[in-house]
Amino acid sequence: MTSTQKANNLAATVQSGSAVAQRSSSIPAVVGNRKTRRAIKKVIDARGSEPVLMPVDAVLDGLTAVDLTTVRRAIAHERGEGSILFRCGQCNGPLQLSSSRESSTGDGRGAFFKHSHRTPEGCTWYTPAAQRSTGAKQFGGLQEGEQHWRLKNLLADSIRCDPDFSEPVVDKHFIKIGDGHRRPDISTTHKGQPIALELQLARLTLTTITERTAAYRAAGITLVWVTSAHELSLLNNQSFRDLYLAAGGRILAVDAASYERSEETSILHLRELSLEPCIQHPFAIYNRWRSRMVGPEIILMPEGQRHAEGQQAYAAALAEKLQAKAPALTEKIASTVASGADLNLAAAEWSALAKLIGARELRHSLQDELPLVLRWLQAVERQTSANGEEKALAGKVVAACAAAIAAARTGKHWIPLIEHVADAVPAVASVLSQELRTKMTRLKASSGKLHPMHAYHRHMISALHPWLAFWLLAKAPAGTAPH
Helix, strand or coil, X not given: CCXXXXXXXXXXXXXXXXXXXXXXXXXXXXXXXXXXXXXXXXXXXXXXXXXXXXXXHHHHCCCCHHHHHHHHHHHHHHHHCCCCCEEEXXXXXXXXXXXXXXXXXXXXXXXXXXXXXXXXXXXXXXXXXXXXXXXXXXXXXXXCCHHHHHHHXXXXXXHHCCCCECCCEECCCCEEECCEEECCCEEEEECCEEEEEEECCCCCCHHHHHHHHHHHHHCCCEEEEEEEXXXXXXXXXXXXXXXXXXXXXXXXXXXXXXXXXXXXXXXXCEEEEEEXXXXXXXXXXXXXXEEEEECHHHHCCCHHHHHHHHHHHHHHHHHHHHHHHCCCHHHHHHHHHHHCCCHHHHHHHHHHHHHHHCCCCHHHHHHCCHHHHHHHHHHHHHHHHCCHHHHHHHHHHHHHHHHHHHHCXXXXXXXXXXXXXXXXCHHHHHHCCHHHHHHHHHHHHCCCCCCCHHHHCHHHHHHHCHHHHHHHHCCCCCCCCCC
16 A cells, blocks of 8 residues: 555545544634744644654644755655655645745744645635745746846856866757756756756746756756855745755855856856854854855765765854854763763853853753753764664663653653654664654644744754754844844
8 A cells, every 4th residue: 555545544534533623614723933824734744654644733843944945845856756745634635835934933833734736625724825926927927037147148158167068058958858858047068967057046946946956867967056146135035945955055156256266267166155153142053154166076066965065064163163162161061961960060151151152041951851862962972983882782872862852741842853863863763663753753743732842952952962053053044144
């Protein structure tokens, strides 16, 4: 039985039973955060081995900005493969995941599900279709705007500076892919390897992005997305987040300066914008765009490598800045956690670090049982660095600590963190029993709102475990940086 068939059976059971409450004829709404209203209350989640009926808040509120992009891309990819990851808990219709433009969080708390197509008749979980302005609509009905045309030709001129690239073809070359054709903004080759460059200035749908990416990859063509270096406010839109958060917080841009560098060096250069964490008391850790010129080795880098190196660079930048501004504070707190001692023994260091990075006070962290989580993360780090028998023993400690978190008073609210680490670290996934995973799923689906504890304590967790910083903190800078 396929996952789609299982989801259909689950939906039929839900509709005939009492798992879903009776609904009124009016449009229901659930508040996801102070600015996000959710009409769809429950979804059938088919990501696991068996479909599960989940409250929508339990699915979305624990997603970081990086998770939101990952799930949206997974939905679009699976739809292209003929599978449906999420279905409406009432009508069983396929769903897509959108982000509220009015949300201030940038993560799953500002997201909502809506039907992929017109809401099926009889389903009262109706989300009004958002008015969009994409593609040609962005330019008053024309095929492209003046800025798009100008930057596209500036990009082509930059390519012409590099003899390793063939003469770029702008908007005229159709590439046969499978049974269809694609016409990239610019097509060229680099040392014989076919390259397609797409200039994104408007809000493309995620389906368009994933379809183009998959099509070019299947044809053996390297696809490079490029944007403008001057319209940074556009990068707050979800369609742009879907590009750069999947690439480790990095996106390529073209401008006059990158063309001049290409002309001076006879090597194609573009401007790379990458997210960089910053520390400036009295503000919480915030992001800004770091800008640098990069050559073909970065421009043509595979997305997986770009993502991994971006995460590592983000973590390294945060660790370096913490060491410069707060030497020995993180070490003292970490050693206290490792010893199993009362964290009040490091209260002074905790207070100083929390003040610097905008983290919660120690008393709040103790109330939320953060020490349990910090001890588990230390166990995870020991497991990943251990070998042989030590690795097996460390794995048992990781599994025991995860079970202790799930059994704790706040266990439900820490499950998204456990799930993320298990997804990111294969060694952790291998030691979490199916029994524990089932327990965590049931706990997430239980009554009562899920509070994303990892989001509340993201600054302290990132400071003590920088390898989690990109997942917890990466999102588009909002307006200008503090100063």
